[in-house]
Structure formats: structure tokens, C-alpha cells
Amino acid sequence: MSTENPELTALLNQNYQHGFVSDIDADSLPPGLNEDTVRAISLKKNEPEFMLAWRLKAYHHWLTMVEPVWAHVAYPKIDYQQMVYYSAPKLKPTLNSLDEVDPELLRVYEKLGISLNEQKKLANVAVDAVFDSISVATTFKDKLLSMGVIFCSFSEAVQKYPELIQKYLGSIVPYTDNFFAALNAAVFSDGSFVYIPKGVRCPMELSTYFRINAASTGQFERTLIIADDDAYVSYLEGCTAPMRDENQLHAAVVEIIALDRATVKYSTVQNWYPGDKEGKGGIYNFVTKRGACRGVKSKISWTQVETGSAITWKYPSVVLQGDDSVGEFYSVAVTNNYQQADTGTKMIHIGKNTSSTIISKGISAGFGQNAYRGLVRINPGATNARNYTQCDSLLMGDRCGAHTFPYIEVKNPTAQVEHEATTSKIGADQLFFCQQRGLSAEDAVNLIVNGFCREVFRELPMEFAVEAQKLLGVSLEGSVG
């Protein structure tokens, strides 16, 4: 790293704040993956027959697939037989209220700044807490249910709303989609389920908080969000993991369906453990997220702030099927030290008058490698489709990388597609200018970086935006040279 700003380099050394391990009694399967593992997971979850059948089909398909190598990331081969596919904190069979949740678990979430206690929680955010493989608590369920909004763990939804699950599960991300989606379909253990009925505007932000705790455990959660006609929901996702020397795999799937005139806003602040300064440990975050704008005038908006994980591989996408539907992708991805990110989006225009916007901000520091990979496809029938894409990269330090791989495929002569990309660094002149106006070097960097990310941060709900800005500051501390 450069030593041009020694006072800045000295600011380094703020460690990952969520790196603690909790001593929670866990119910785990032995490491390894075979058909019995899949059956055991399904059995533990007391799933109906159709779920097991689907999981097994996914497992057998997965066996025929090879791990993708096209992403601009490098990591040692993952041994899928060394991994634990199911780990759950031991719980009482059914939980009637939060009072029955293991107090140690509640303390974990308190420590993370997420209160599951409804008296103390944020007034307008309902939380589903997922710990290792399973959902441990969901707040505000009853209040939401009174309006017809279903917000519960995926396991609970399988028991209570099997018809919705059977109808929509895998309908956006089929198990054949890719290697990690197939693996997830075979072994996913929990996640969140959301259904917003016709005409309902969900009165509060829905939030899932993911936590990996157990060692050698893969986390495979699956989230399904269905917004019926004229519904609206804003959903937030946060994640942390302990500091461990070995890498852990997180292969999640998120599916969103927006029916006529429905709007779904999905925000992620991803802060999985990124590994240490030498690149040891950290989460492999290999995630498939996709939404389908099935209905006319529907809208799906992804906003992500990716600061954690050793490797991030995700492309939250929108399939714009309904006429006049809208897809959005706003992303800030930070790679510091030895982090690698290959992230972006796919916007598939099928319906008429569909429009999409992509704003991607990549920040590379240390030895970090940051790639934007995106696809904009305008199908022959997508008359009057519009896309605007802007990819900006900010480089801090002379050993990092910023890459842009946009694919643009246009098959309709009424389409307007525009793509722009820029690369810049935090200039010594910019820093000096801010310092001359009285800002400390640290504040100056934060100011410039937040300015760089402004178009994305303003898409986040207020509480998240503040957290995201702070997180960015922590992630980049000491990285300016």
C-alpha cells in the first residue's frame, strides 16, 4: 500500500465488529452431501412430499453440473463433502412468543444491534432472524397477518401455505438455473416468506437478518416474496458472520414475483465476514437473486450495499414480463484488502414499454478486485424498451482492480439502450481541497466516497442508509494512499 498519506494509513485497524462466535447448543447433520442428507433435511423440516421430490430432482441435477469458472474471481476448490449442510440452534418444538426463544440467541441479536423484543425494536420494521440454517424468530407477525400480510419463516410457510409454495417455488429461479441455485434447492434449510395480498401496502419495512454462527457450515437460505395485484412492500436484508480462518459458503436464492401494478423494493446491506487483512477466511457469498415483473406496470427494485464477504458473486436480476414494468438495480460494492467481487445484474426486457435503470458503484482498495458484470437484453417483442446503465469505479491504492463487463443484446428496433462507465481515483488534490476547508483526512475520504455513492444510498430506507454509510467508512478505513 502506498504511504503517501501516513496519517490515513494510521487510521486503519478497525476490525470487523461482528466477528464474535456464540456458544449456542446446535442440532447439526454430519458433514457431507448425498441423497440421504437431502432426505434428512426434508425430514427434519417435516416437509410434504412435493418438497422432497423437488429437492431430490435438484440434487440429481446438481450432480450433473460443474462449478462456474467465468467470474473474475479466484478461490481454492470447495470440498462439498467437508461442509455441514444443516445446523440449527436447539429450540423448543414450537414457539408461541419471543419469551420462549433461547435468551442466549436474543443476546446475539442484541449484540448485533437487532432487537427481537417487540417493545424495543424499531417502530416500523418487522424482523425475521435466521441463525445458521433456520429462522429463530419473526416479529410483528400477528399485526401483519391482521392485514393479510404473511411474513414468516420459509419452513413455517411450507407447513401453513403449501399451495403458495408449490405454485411459486422455483418459478423464477429454477433448480436448473446454475450450480449454486441447484445446490441451494437441494439443501436449503430456511429463509423468509412474504406474501402481500391484493391492494395492500405493507405498513412497515420487512427485514430478515441472517447470521452464520456454526463452524464449517454452509448457509443455504431461500427467500420468496410474492406481491399480489396493487401490493407494495419494502424488504431489507442484513447479514453477518463470525471471524473464522476457514472460508464458509453462503449460497442463497431469492425469488420475487410482482403481479399487476405491484411494487417490491429489496434492499441488502451485506456485511458477511470479509476475511482478515491477509485474505484469510471470510464468506464465499454465491447468491442467485431474481425477480419477475409478471404483471403490468409492476416494479422490482434491487438496492445493494456489498461491503463484506471474501468473494461476492451475485447478479440480482429482473425479468420484465409485464407491459410497462420497471426494473432497477442500485449497487455499491466495496472490496478492500483481498476481497473479490463479481457482481451486477441482468435486465431481461420481454414486455412492451418496459424500462430498466442500472447504477453500479464499485470501490476498490488494498488488493481488492471489483468487477461489474451486467446483461441488458431487449427481446424482439419488447417494443419501446428503455435501459440506462451507469457503472462507475473508484480506485483507492495502486494494487487493486476495477473491471466492467457489460453485455448488451438488442433485438427490437424501438429500443433505446445507453451505457456509460467511468473510472476515477480519490485525487490528492480533492483530499487537499477538503482538508484546506477544515475537514480531517478521514472525513474528507468519507465525504468523497459518500458523494460517489450518493445515487445508490438515496434509494435505501433511512435506517439502512445511515448504517450503510457507517459501514462503508469502516470497510475502507486505512485504505487511502
Place this chain on the structure above:
Amino acid sequence: MLTIKDLHASVDNKAILQGLNLTIKPGEVHAIMGPNGSGKSTLGNVLAGREGYEVSGSVTYHNQDLLSLAPELRAQAGLFLAFQYPIEIPGVSNVYLLKAALNAKRKAQGLPEVDAMDFLSSVKEKIKAVDLDQDFLYRSVNEGFSGGEKKRNEILQMLILEPSLIILDETDSGLDIDALKVVADGVNSLRSPDRSFIVITHYQRLLDYIVPDFVHVLANGKIVASGGKELALKLEDQGYGWLDNA
């Protein structure tokens, strides 16, 4: 206010300032003139604390050792450099920078943060003085501004921050006569018995509008001649050549 003794500065072993001495008392306006390459801008940069110079000598500012302070501490102590080439900062709005800078200064003085409403009305008042539209407050700092707009934006920052020592680094370069008047009016409105100015310029023209108490000629990194404002007129008339024979 400011005492500079035997100031040397070099870049990559190339000497630029070579023993500069200057004393500035509260309320005074000093013009620094000189040919290109004489070290005028270096003086402003070294006083403001820009990195990349090897500096020796002493500079005392309000009884503090100025050279030992980080750039932001100098700024918080009331030193303001109006840049010759103001920098662009995409995504950071002008009004945000103004507020952050003002609060940094207030914090250093042990004052509470400025009241948002008071601040906004004060800014809106002062932006009129530099003849910029209100929209400029919400645009990114200097991004897409014309040369003249950038310079006026520097003056706006100066008016908000109310510094005690102001260094204008060739603020007149690239300005038409109307913009020059706006800049000069802004500067003159801040002239007071406890505030001092260093006006760095190549041309006498600016000094018709900002009338200096002293004029110094910088050549080869030293002050080679000092006098009153009539010295500037002589330079205008005869150029810098006569100094070589002086």
C-alpha cells in the same frame, strides 16, 4: 498575525522558495507579484500545507507554529486558500461541503453545530453576493462549473467560513471584468482590522479592485522588492525585467 522567516521549499530537490521573509499584521492586504515560475503559487500551497514539498524555515501564525499543523487544522484556525484551480468533487453537493467545513471549524472552536435553518438562510444571502444562482448550492462541488463560476464559488466558501488569513492564488486568472468585480467585492466586504489577505497575482489589474497596503515582488524564490501599491503600477509599466538590473 503571520511571520514567515527564511522559508525554503523544494520539490524533488529543485529549490522553489529560497529564504522568503514576510510579516503580515492584522488588517493588512499584501500583494505578491512576480513572473511565472517565481514561486508565487508554491507560497500559497506551503502555507496551506499541501504535501509534496520539502519545507524548512519558520512560519508563525497567531503564535502557533503553522508548519507543524495538518492542513485541516490550519483551515480550522482560520487560514483560507482560494485555489487557482478549484477541484471538482462529484456527488458532493456544494451546500453539504459548506456546512461540513463550517461545522468542522466550529467544532475546533468549541462551538455547537450551526443551526440548519440559520445556516441555509445565511448561505442563500451570501450566494447572491457572488452572483451565483441558488441551484449552485445543490450541484456537486465545482462539477461542470465554468472557470468564473468556480472562482466565485471559492469566494462563497470564503464568505461562509469567515477566515482570518485569506490567500487568493491567482484568483483573477481566467476571469472577465464582471466576474473580477464580483470576486473583488466579495473580498472587500470581508476587509476588517482583524483580517489579513495575501493576494497572489501576475497582473496589476486585480489590484485596481483590491487595493493592497503592500506589494512584494517575488523572484527566484525570494522577495526582491517591496513597496506600496505604486510598485504594482511600475511593474505593469515596465515589466519584471528591470528587477534583474536592480
Place this chain on the structure above:
Amino acid sequence: MLKTITHYQQLFANHIPADALTPVRNQAIDAFSAMGFPTNKTESWKYLRLTVLREQAFTLMPTSTLDPAVLTPLLLADCYHVVCLNGALMPQHCTVPQGVSALRARLDESAIQTLIAQSDLSLSLVALNTALFQDGLVIDVHTKLDKPLHCLFLTDDAGALTTSQQRHVVRLGADAAATIIAEHVSLTTTAFFTNAVWHLELAERANGTYYQVFNDNPKAIHIDHCILNQQAHSVYQGLSFLSGGALVRTDLEQRFLGEHASCSVKGLTLAQEKQQLDQHLRLSHSVAHCYSEQFFKGLALDQSRLIFNGKVIVDQDAQKTDAHQHTKHLLLSSTAEIYTKPELEIYANDVKCAHGATIGQLSDEALFYLKSRGITDARAVLIKAFNQELLDLLKWPVLKARVSALFAVKA
């Protein structure tokens, strides 16, 4: 597929005499045999349909003779001339400065052998060329050429259903300057397959300008791979006009090897009928202080497919790089397709890199405005306006008129 691989193996065994490059050629034919022609599973060939190459076995092009009455109108005035017919140099029709010769005559030169031995045999068409090439040009320039060098590449009826595998070497010495115009013209209406590899070497302070006009017949297949190496302070300007051929693929693989060099590449593409026109560029900033610029425009009509991929790589040591890329494409038919991929791969921080890509149509307002002023061929007028920016870069009136005619779209 296997059938055609065997076919090219046989061509190699039966027709390529042993020469100084035999060891390299053996490796090349093995590499090609292992890979075959690229499929759409190969990332850089994703959008091109090469079915015809996998199915049609092209034999090697025979030599032929040229009627001066056909040739004369094609020659540009005030130029040196090089004429190749069916891939073979026609010395009797050439007027050249010193240093221009046939590759076949100079294969014993170690510098040329070294250059050819550096071919990237992991690229299947480069491997095929390395195995099978028979002739090409060697252009060595050590002064500032007083006139452009007009290189005409002709294919006649004798070349029907055959392939010419050409290898060309252009070397500009220190401080040398040259303008080369490569024009590809078909004298036949039948299908043929040209597979050419160019080596362009620019020494210190050399100044090279390279114009390419691809005007093959509507059944022709043309693959053109160009390797460009630039030493310090060299200046390269490339300008390509791509309109003819059934399937044309051009690759530019450029590398800066010395500081303060600059590379500007521009082009105009018109895809019509069922044409597939594919341009790939890869500019590598491996050293500091270099400048690169890419500016490409294109139109896709009818059932055509237009592909553009421009990549800039900035290595860790290439600080102060200034690289820009802009593309503007018009999709003018509901059955045509455009694929663009403007890529950046950056490993240095003090750089200025930007790209912009747009795909759109002619403006309805502009069309209406022109029509309301009584202009009946408003569409053709707007297309001409779109093309003009690049056509205006052609300095020779005869060439400009010829190329402009290729890009005129009927009302």
C-alpha cells in the same frame, strides 16, 4: 465438424511443403484439430454463427490471372500499389517502394520466423492460419513514405469455394511513417473463405495509419486477425469500414510496449440482409503514459447481426493511462440484432478510463421534420448523416466516394 477438421488436416498434409516453420506448423495443426472452429460456448465467439465453417470444406485457393481492364479502375491514384489475387502477390501489377515483398520469399528470415512463432495457438483460427498460410506481404518501412500504400486483395471465380490463408507482416522502423489502405474486393459472386493474420510492428516514434475496407461479396467469409505492437512514442491510427461479406470477423489485438504511445481506432459498420459482422478489439496498456481511443458506429438492417466487443486492459504499472471508448449503434429492423460489450479491466489507479455505448434508432422527430420539409428519402438522409462523421475521415476523394457508395442505404 469432425469431417471439416479432417479435411483441413488433409490439406495440411498434402499441400503445405516443409519449410523453416514446420515445427510451429505441426503444433498449430494439432492445436486446431483439438479445438475445431469456435462455437458459441467460446466467450469471444458467443454471438457469431460459424455453422458454414463447420460444415463446408473449403479447398486451397488456386492462383489465377488478372485482366488489367478489371484492375485499373480499382487502383487509387497517387498511391503505391500492391495487388494480391486469391491470396497470392501479383508482382507484375505492383508499384511499390523498397521493402515490400512476398512473405513466401522471406520465410527464411529469423525475425519473421520469430514473429510468426509467437502466434497465439489457443485461438483456433490463428492456429489454422499458422498451419496453412502460404503467402502474404512483408512491408518494411524505414523512412516516411511519400504516398499511401494501396493494397488490393482480390478474389476471382477461380477462388470459388476455396480458402486463402494469408499472413502479412508490416514493420515501421524508428521514426518511419506510412499509410496503408487495405481494400478487399470480390471479383466473384460465389462463396470463399479468407483467413488472414496481420502483424503490425511500430518501432519508436513510428507513425502508422491503417485503413481497412471490407467489401467482399454477400457470400464471402472473412476472418481478419491483427496483432499490433507499439513501441514508445509511436502513433497508430486505424480506420475500418465494414460492409461486405456474409460473415466477417475482425480482431485487433493491440499492445503498448513503450511509454507515450497512442492508438486511435475507429470504424463504421453496415450490416444488411443476413450478414453477420463482428468486431473485437483488445487494447492492452501494459506500460504507463499511453493514450488509446476507440470510436465505432454501426447500423443493423434486415435480418443482420452486428457484434461489437471492445476491451481495454490497464496493467498495474500502466499509471497515467488515458483510454476512451465510444460506440453508437442503430438498430433499424425488427429482425436484426445488435450485441455490444464494452469492457474495462483496470489494475492501476491513476488512470482516466471511460466508455459509453448506445443502441437506438433514427429520431422520429428528425424524420418527421425532414418529411415535413418535403424530403422523401428522409431515412436515407439521416443514415448518411450518421455515417458522415467517419466517412469524412477518408482523405482521398476516390476512396471516399467508393466507400460512401457502400454505405448508402436505399430509401
